[in-house]
Amino acid sequence: MTHYYFDHNATTPVSPEVLEALLGATRDVYGNASSIHYQGQQAKQYLEAARRQVASLLNAKPQEIVFLSGGTEADNLAIFGTVRYAPRAKKHVITTAFEHPAVLGACAQLEREGVEVTRLPVSGAGLVDPEDVRRALRPETVLISVMHANNELGTLQPIAEIARIAREAGVLMHSDGVQALGKAPVDVEALGVDLYSITGHKVYAPKGEGALFVRKGTRLRSVQFGGHHERDRRPGTENVPGAVALGRAAEWIAANLAAEAGRLRSLRDRLESAVLARVPACGVNGAGAPRTPNTSNIYFDNVDGEAMVIALDLKGFSVSGGAACSSGAAEPSHVLTAIGLAPERARASIRFSLGRQNTAEQVDALVDAIAATVAHLRHVAPAPKLSHA
Amino acid sequence: MSGGVDSSTVAGLLQRQGTPIIGLTMQLWNQRRLPELQPDGGATGRCCSLDDVYDARQVAAALGIPYYVVNFEERFEQDVVRPFIDEYLAGRTPVPCTLCNNFLKFDQLLSTAASLGAETVATGHYARIRRDERTGRRLLLRGADASRDQTYFLWGLTQEQLARTLFPLGEFQKSQVREMAREMGLPVAEKGDSQEICFVPNGDYAAFIEGYFRERGIEREQPRGEIVTADGRRLGEHAGVHRYTIGQRRGLKVAAGEPLYVIATDPAAQRVVVGRGDELLKSELEAANVNWIAFARPPAELRAQVKIRNKHQAAPATVSPQPGARARVRFDEPQRAVTPGQAAVFYDGDLVLGGGWIS
Numbered sequence: 001m002t003h004y005y006f007d008h009n010a011t012t013p014v015s016p017e018v019l020e021a022l023l024g025a026t027r028d029v030y031g032n033a034s035s036i037h038y039q040g041q042q043a044k045q046y047l048e049a050a051r052r053q054v055a056s057l058l059n060a061k062p063q064e065i066v067f068l069s070g071g072t073e074a075d076n077l078a079i080f081g082t083v084r085y086a087p088r089a090k091k092h093v094i095t096t097a098f099e100h101p102a103v104l105g106a107c108a109q110l111e112r113e114g115v116e117v118t119r120l121p122v123s124g125a126g127l128v129d130p131e132d133v134r135r136a137l138r139p140e141t142v143l144i145s146v147m148h149a150n151n152e153l154g155t156l157q158p159i160a161e162i163a164r165i166a167r168e169a170g171v172l173m174h175s176d177g178v179q180a181l182g183k184a185p186v187d188v189e190a191l192g193v194d195l196y197s198i199t200g201h202k203v204y205a206p207k208g209e210g211a212l213f214v215r216k217g218t219r220l221r222s223v224q225f226g227g228h229h230e231r232d233r234r235p236g237t238e239n240v241p242g243a244v245a246l247g248r249a250a251e252w253i254a255a256n257l258a259a260e261a262g263r264l265r266s267l268r269d270r271l272e273s274a275v276l277a278r279v280p281a282c283g284v285n286g287a288g289a290p291r292t293p294n295t296s297n298i299y300f301d302n303v304d305g306e307a308m309v310i311a312l313d314l315k316g317f318s319v320s321g322g323a324a325c326s327s328g329a330a331e332p333s334h335v336l337t338a339i340g341l342a343p344e345r346a347r348a349s350i351r352f353s354l355g356r357q358n359t360a361e362q363v364d365a366l367v368d369a370i371a372a373t374v375a376h377l378r379h380v381a382p383a384p385k386l387s388h389a
Numbered sequence: 390m391s392g393g394v395d396s397s398t399v400a401g402l403l404q405r406q407g408t409p410i411i412g413l414t415m416q417l418w419n420q421r422r423l424p425e426l427q428p429d430g431g432a433t434g435r436c437c438s439l440d441d442v443y444d445a446r447q448v449a450a451a452l453g454i455p456y457y458v459v460n461f462e463e464r465f466e467q468d469v470v471r472p473f474i475d476e477y478l479a480g481r482t483p484v485p486c487t488l489c490n491n492f493l494k495f496d497q498l499l500s501t502a503a504s505l506g507a508e509t510v511a512t513g514h515y516a517r518i519r520r521d522e523r524t525g526r527r528l529l530l531r532g533a534d535a536s537r538d539q540t541y542f543l544w545g546l547t548q549e550q551l552a553r554t555l556f557p558l559g560e561f562q563k564s565q566v567r568e569m570a571r572e573m574g575l576p577v578a579e580k581g582d583s584q585e586i587c588f589v590p591n592g593d594y595a596a597f598i599e600g601y602f603r604e605r606g607i608e609r610e611q612p613r614g615e616i617v618t619a620d621g622r623r624l625g626e627h628a629g630v631h632r633y634t635i636g637q638r639r640g641l642k643v644a645a646g647e648p649l650y651v652i653a654t655d656p657a658a659q660r661v662v663v664g665r666g667d668e669l670l671k672s673e674l675e676a677a678n679v680n681w682i683a684f685a686r687p688p689a690e691l692r693a694q695v696k697i698r699n700k701h702q703a704a705p706a707t708v709s710p711q712p713g714a715r716a717r718v719r720f721d722e723p724q725r726a727v728t729p730g731q732a733a734v735f736y737d738g739d740l741v742l743g744g745g746w747i748s
Binding site for chain 2: 304331
């Protein structure tokens, strides 16, 4: 059976050009980038070339890029590395209700350490209101963390406006950009952020490599302890092939983003208009907001979303419901709950996220499968009735 | 697929027959809840735990079948956990496994199966289903392995549910099942049997109930009451009727010249009544929400062997169906510890005639 992949917000395959760079670096470059000798210097050269590629894509300076293991580590370093060491007795952090668990989990830990955390509400369209951020500011606020693009809805947040408010208040601004990179332009100068998280595996590089942009002058200390790697911000021998892969992926984005975003947008629109035309009682979540071009989150009333994901998988279409929990079962989405979706509708929502290998033919096949599956599910097994939310 | 040897063997048997199958594990309870009751962390080691899901996934991978974990936590809490707690607080002793069968395994899971295009659900229960050629009814029979028979928990199944259910282990002894699992090379062939109520750590249901209220931020006054004899003599104090079940002897902490048992509980008066062993004997009970499997309409009166708890030896009785899905049961010999909240299941030999909740 052919399997078509429509879950690129979960992860992406490694692209041919990234694989080539990764294989080359893995084969040829084995030195420790901290070593004095030939092999060490060679590794350092590869590492710094990759850093320049990533910096260039983000419009940052190479010294502002810290390589690390991925989005979760980047978010943790941004949050703990600044808040724990802020020179204040009383501290306050502002974030939103629909952040990725990497941010929400780090903020929950800060709370246990005595930091106060405000989680801002999100509008029904899936947007944070910058005025809410302004109102939440306190004299003891040290950090604002708002994601750039939401992973489930694709909605793009007004980061530049929020960062302006942060700067006026003298507060650090972090944005989790894991879902924006490669889908929307990311310019840390235009955005005005102090910290920005990215990861390789959402942009056709392998799992296990990411980066944090740390604006020059930002007080950030490592949360791990060891050697002096990455200018004392992230101890541990650098993963040079991983960095090379992320660098190559960044280079590809710089050259192709505009065209690929346009192509994905037209595929996404093709998907949404066909589904809305053919399937009764469905609609797009977050449709009213600016969105990343590849993401579509659709509710199908009276359908059990979990059964729909499995039924589509059995037909060869990989899509996603809520976030996966550790057992692999679906959990009700905190994102859809945060935008005020009724629990039944949150449970009946499916995320389709398109990527480089998807074609119009694949999208058309997906639409046929959706229409047939929704009709079957509504016929044989109406969504389970629950007397409580 | 629970990750245990029984459901894993079912998957192996069906796959060997060439039946197209999909493996499903129900995620029923988040074992990270109530961490204070589980010094070992809780996410591993018991039913619905990550270890069991891991095992089920390994079996599915070994067999090469599609496999998914489905999240039924909300339905489980609504239809099993809350009624379980309500029953204890009302002074009864519930059977959550029956509720789970009625509302999860043979309702929600059947519905999910239908969603995925599967006609039937096969489980590792030790019970048998036959079709009565004369009437067309599906009949439920005890499993061939009497020591493993699970029909005490299955009396609530309807004809529609039975028609879409397979119990492939019904004809086997447990030892044979283990042998088949070994022979098929299933990675769980030597795994131990699961016991106790899956969501209650260490079988301590009173601690579970108290922890559940604490988790929800509900302040409950520490219940207190008297332990008395049937003739009203006060023997001591207790910390909540939900901690006592009929027939219980241990943990009463009252001094008396002879062994004493709980013979009744009265939640309204917060009273636990104790007495001698012979005071536990009863000749009659009334069952509610009766489900008849063997008949569309039961006869006015019938002879049966009636089982009043899982480990009870079914005892001869006369059963009189009553209007409103009720039945009156008159035992030939008085039975010990007839306990409200437990089920009374009516048998004719191996055949399950029906059953109901003891009121």
